[in-house]
Amino acid sequence: MQQQEKASLDHLFRPASVSAKEPEKISRPPLTAFQDSFRRLRKNRAAIVSLIILILLGVLAIIGPWMTSYTYYDTDYSAVYKAPNADHWLGTDKFGRDQWARIWEGTRISLLIAVLAAVLDLVIGVAYGAISALVGGRVDNVMQRIVEIIIGIPSLIIIILLMMVMEPGIMTIMLAMVITGWVNMARLVRAQILKLKEQEYVLAARSLGASNTQIILKHLIPNTIGIIVINTMFTIPSAIFTEAFLSFIGLGLQEPMASLGVLIHDGYQAINTQYHLLLYPAIVIIAIMVTFNILGDGLRDALDPRMRK
Amino acid sequence: MNKLLEVRDLEVSFSTYVGEVKAVRGVSLELDKGETLAIVGESGSGKSVTSKSLMRLLPSPMARIKNGEILFEGRDVAKLSEKEMQDIRGAEISMIFQDPMTSLNPTMTVGKQIDEVILKHQKVSKAEAAKRSVELLALVGIPQPETRYKQYPHQMSGGMRQRVVIAMALACNPKILIADEPTTALDVTIQAQILDLMRDLQEKTGTAIILITHDLGVVANMASRVAVMYAGKIVEVGTVDEIFYQPKHPYTMGLLASMPKLHMQEEQLMAIPGTPPDLLDPPKGCGFASRCPYALEICLSYQPEHMRCSDTHQAACWLLDERAPKMDDTVGWRERSLT
Amino acid sequence: MKRYIGMRLVYLLITLFVITTATFFLMKQLPGTPFDEEKLNRLPVEERQLLYASYGLDQPVYVQYVRYLANVVQGDFGTSFTYKNMPVKDIIANRIGPSALIGLQAVVLGLSIGLILGIIAAYRHNSAWDYFTMFIAVLGVSVPNFVLAALLQYYVGLKWGLLPVAFWDSYENSILPSVALSVGVVAIIARFARNEMLEVLQQDYITTAKAKGLTNMAVVMRHAVRNSLIPVVTILGPIVVNLLTGSLVIENIFGVPGIGSLFVDSIKMNDYSTIMGITIFYSAFYVFIMLIVDMLYSVIDPRIRLASGGE
Numbered sequence: 011m012q013q014q015e016k017a018s019l020d021h022l023f024r025p026a027s028v029s030a031k032e033p034e035k036i037s038r039p040p041l042t043a044f045q046d047s048f049r050r051l052r053k054n055r056a057a058i059v060s061l062i063i064l065i066l067l068g069v070l071a072i073i074g075p076w077m078t079s080y081t082y083y084d085t086d087y088s089a090v091y092k093a094p095n096a097d098h099w100l101g102t103d104k105f106g107r108d109q110w111a112r113i114w115e116g117t118r119i120s121l122l123i124a125v126l127a128a129v130l131d132l133v134i135g136v137a138y139g140a141i142s143a144l145v146g147g148r149v150d151n152v153m154q155r156i157v158e159i160i161i162g163i164p165s166l167i168i169i170i171l172l173m174m175v176m177e178p179g180i181m182t183i184m185l186a187m188v189i190t191g192w193v194n195m196a197r198l199v200r201a202q203i204l205k206l207k208e209q210e211y212v213l214a215a216r217s218l219g220a221s222n223t224q225i226i227l228k229h230l231i232p233n234t235i236g237i238i239v240i241n242t243m244f245t246i247p248s249a250i251f252t253e254a255f256l257s258f259i260g261l262g263l264q265e266p267m268a269s270l271g272v273l274i275h276d277g278y279q280a281i282n283t284q285y286h287l288l289l290y291p292a293i294v295i296i297a298i299m300v301t302f303n304i305l306g307d308g309l310r311d312a313l314d315p316r317m318r319k
Numbered sequence: 320m321n322k323l324l325e326v327r328d329l330e331v332s333f334s335t336y337v338g339e340v341k342a343v344r345g346v347s348l349e350l351d352k353g354e355t356l357a358i359v360g361e362s363g364s365g366k367s368v369t370s371k372s373l374m375r376l377l378p379s380p381m382a383r384i385k386n387g388e389i390l391f392e393g394r395d396v397a398k399l400s401e402k403e404m405q406d407i408r409g410a411e412i413s414m415i416f417q418d419p420m421t422s423l424n425p426t427m428t429v430g431k432q433i434d435e436v437i438l439k440h441q442k443v444s445k446a447e448a449a450k451r452s453v454e455l456l457a458l459v460g461i462p463q464p465e466t467r468y469k470q471y472p473h474q475m476s477g478g479m480r481q482r483v484v485i486a487m488a489l490a491c492n493p494k495i496l497i498a499d500e501p502t503t504a505l506d507v508t509i510q511a512q513i514l515d516l517m518r519d520l521q522e523k524t525g526t527a528i529i530l531i532t533h534d535l536g537v538v539a540n541m542a543s544r545v546a547v548m549y550a551g552k553i554v555e556v557g558t559v560d561e562i563f564y565q566p567k568h569p570y571t572m573g574l575l576a577s578m579p580k581l582h583m584q585e586e587q588l589m590a591i592p593g594t595p596p597d598l599l600d601p602p603k604g605c606g607f608a609s610r611c612p613y614a615l616e617i618c619l620s621y622q623p624e625h626m627r628c629s630d631t632h633q634a635a636c637w638l639l640d641e642r643a644p645k646m647d648d649t650v651g652w653r654e655r656s657l658t
Numbered sequence: 659m660k661r662y663i664g665m666r667l668v669y670l671l672i673t674l675f676v677i678t679t680a681t682f683f684l685m686k687q688l689p690g691t692p693f694d695e696e697k698l699n700r701l702p703v704e705e706r707q708l709l710y711a712s713y714g715l716d717q718p719v720y721v722q723y724v725r726y727l728a729n730v731v732q733g734d735f736g737t738s739f740t741y742k743n744m745p746v747k748d749i750i751a752n753r754i755g756p757s758a759l760i761g762l763q764a765v766v767l768g769l770s771i772g773l774i775l776g777i778i779a780a781y782r783h784n785s786a787w788d789y790f791t792m793f794i795a796v797l798g799v800s801v802p803n804f805v806l807a808a809l810l811q812y813y814v815g816l817k818w819g820l821l822p823v824a825f826w827d828s829y830e831n832s833i834l835p836s837v838a839l840s841v842g843v844v845a846i847i848a849r850f851a852r853n854e855m856l857e858v859l860q861q862d863y864i865t866t867a868k869a870k871g872l873t874n875m876a877v878v879m880r881h882a883v884r885n886s887l888i889p890v891v892t893i894l895g896p897i898v899v900n901l902l903t904g905s906l907v908i909e910n911i912f913g914v915p916g917i918g919s920l921f922v923d924s925i926k927m928n929d930y931s932t933i934m935g936i937t938i939f940y941s942a943f944y945v946f947i948m949l950i951v952d953m954l955y956s957v958i959d960p961r962i963r964l965a966s967g968g969e
């Protein structure tokens with residue numbers, strides 16, 4: 011049997027015609043960094059589920075208040091402290107305001123504040139960090155001394171003081187958070203750019219005659235975006251937390267405005283009798299925080315090339 | 320049964336993101352008492368994985384031994400319990416790693432790190448272990464061993480640290496010492512010192528050495544026998560003289576041709592064209608076929624068996640089959656067809 | 659090293675100066691006065707001025723500022739507006755005890771649980787325990803501590819009646835606030851310790867240790883845990899911040915007579931001098947902890963210790 015098989019191979023003992031290009035072929039198709047990251051993110055089931063929940067919450071924040079005939083500010087003293095029912099899906103508060111409308115209005119405001127604050131942090135932080143790192147020298151030195159002083163300030167305390175001084179409102183909360191918040195982004199961006207500037211491939215590009223603009227566009231920006239995205243993903247939940255915290259200690263938005271913090275504060279006041287007033291906004295805020303954090307983690311894993319296998 | 324170590328048909332796979340990488344695909348090896356066997360090959364050929372699997376130090380659960388036996392003094396290491404394995408590691412078989420900068424714990428004094436292995440395997444007091452550690456440091460040629468004993472790794476140079484690693488590996492007089500690229504990370508002058516030290520110590524202790532390297536110079540210096548690995552398989556094995564002067568496998572020939580020689584006339588070094596195959600999806604036939612200048616059609620679809628060239632010399636290549644056309648030793652068929 | 663500490667101290671002082679200045683001028687911008695407007699209006703003009711003068715409020719702002727700075731340097735934060743004639747520093751001193759108690763308990767609890775969770779999670783990477791730990795870690799940083807405190811108060815305190823939730827008259831009163839405060843610490847530590855440990859477990863020296871024949875336990879305890887604990891010191895900073903902010907609401911919720919609840923009460927009462935006093939006290943505490951953390955790190959890690967010692 012084996013003998014037979016051996017004999018049948020006889021005709022194969024002649025030189026193979028392998029094409030000369032063959033050995034240099036790369037056997038796996040190349041992926042761009044972005045495709046690769048996206049593929050990895052897609053494989054992260056928790057992150058994808060988080061993204062879906064977040065989108066759902068975002069959609070509800072937009073259309074939620076219109077799904078019911080009640081508004082978030084109309085009071086109805088004949089229907090205070092109603093438990094969730096067919097009419098008021100999530101019940102009513104001490105003024106008879108519809109909780110469904112208030113929760114989604116609050117979610118919208120909270121998200122708005124957080125996203126705006128994160129975007130402002132991003133713009134200021136990236137600009138500051140990039141200028142500091144790219145210009146270097148004395149400018150960098152002075153800018154870094156300023157950062158070091160701000161970083162030493164416990165930001166929440168300063169935010170509280172600002173909130174006491176300024177007119178309460180969305181803008182105030184946002185600005186108060188941005189005043190100290192951008193520093194983190196600035197540090198990260200500066201550190202990343204400084205690190206990249208020393209990388210061999212940037213030196214290689216420079217030695218090949220690439221201009222500063224080319225280096226910034228081709229190497230520095232693409233390799234810094236990851237860090238910026240990740241940091242922003244974590245800034246948003248922490249801004250949501252800060253807003254809720256301020257509202258909870260009575261420094262946030264004024265009635266009848268709603269934010270998740272205001273709702274939790276009101277719910278806490280009525281905790282002994284009207285448990286649902288605390289429960290639902292708490293669930294929403296926890297859901298937002300959890301999903302942002304998981305998504306942020308997922309993005310970090312996906313964008314971190316060291317994890318690449 | 321006088322073989323110290325016998326590896327039969329070892330297969331090791333890594334499960335990764337994209338699939339199963341077959342890093343070692345049926346390796347068989349033998350090691351006698353006191354001899355030095357070199358395993359050579361380029362990076363990714365599976366030589367390090369083979370050596371790590373001998374000590375069962377592969378990262379679990381990603382890597383696993385899928386098949387084969389590793390008989391150490393007749394016992395199959397692959398089937399031992401973790402507890403039994405621990406008694407072998409460091410005492411019967413020990414290992415030296417490539418980079419002395421990272422292979423020592425930075426927050427523990429080197430003395431403590433040597434003590435540890437002695438205390439684990441020998442019934443001695445802490446004071447005796449410390450005394451033995453200092454002796455070992457002296458043995459591997461570290462001046463002022465008492466002072467060095469109390470130092471942290473970062474206070475020593477790379478060569479010094481590698482000496483510490485060697486002292487640690489030899490602390491319990493192991494029967495086999497696996498040295499995984501022991502000199503790659505060191506300066507050339509230090510390399511020679513470390514190799515001399517290893518040879519010296521081998522003479523004194525009679526330890527068998529498995530030397531993993533891609534440096535043929537180191538092989539010529541140290542080894543008595545050589546196994547050449549390519550794409551997870553051993554393609555040729557023989558004594559140093561056989562491998563260096565009568566290589567039978569085209570890969571070995573290519574490897575030798577790519578080595579710079581002192582009295583070389585030609586200006587150019589020979590490079591082997593192409594890259595090793597992807598072990599996610601290993602080729603059906605010989606792993607080297609796509610790069611081999613002498614490839615036959617059979618090489619593309621059938622794995623060659625090991626063929627005997629002498630009592631000590633074997634190679635896995637279809638060219639050694641009596642049906643194969645005779646190889647003339649200057650140009651491969653491919654070049655000929657191209658020109 | 660000395661030079662470094664010197665530099666850090668200079669920064670610390672500048673930071674504190676900036677905070678003090680910012681606080682002072684912000685407080686000056688505040689609408690309203692710390693006094694009850696209605697009662698104030700009923701006072702005769704002279705008496706009103708006398709009242710202002712007794713707090714130095716009749717002077718130009720810059721005079722008040724310089725005087726305030728000089729006083730702060732001497733450790734004098736002025737007198738409280740709400741607690742008549744009580745020096746702010748005495749009020750703060752009286753409130754430190756409860757805050758320190760729940761703060762320390764939270765740190766000890768958070769550190770021990772966090773480390774145990776994190777280390778086992780890394781050791782059993784990708785196991786159910788690992789997933790559980792990561793779940794706890796994400797939840798811990800995601801659930802706002804005041805929401806958690808409110809829920810604890812409702813369930814453990816009111817519904818099940820297991821522990822007291824208000825007043826401050828026995829040790830049991832400190833349990834719930836400490837637990838609520840520690841959750842954030844558990845989350846931060848568990849995640850950090852896990853990641854550090856995973857990193858360390860990949861190091862070559864861990865393979866070396868295994869190659870010596872050490873048991874898994876010995877490898878983990880002697881080589882891995884030790885080396886992954888060192889960097890945990892570096893995140894004490896965020897933890898302190900977490901505790902400080904946490905203490906503000908949690909003390910308030912559970913009625914702990916600490917500095918946090920004093921701060922929140924002062925905000926509600928417009929008690930400027932107390933607010934300023936606590937702000938400066940908190941900030942000083944914060945920057946000081948940061949300095950200690952940095953120095954501690956260089957003491958613990960032999961690489962840094964000896965590198966700087968050798969210079």
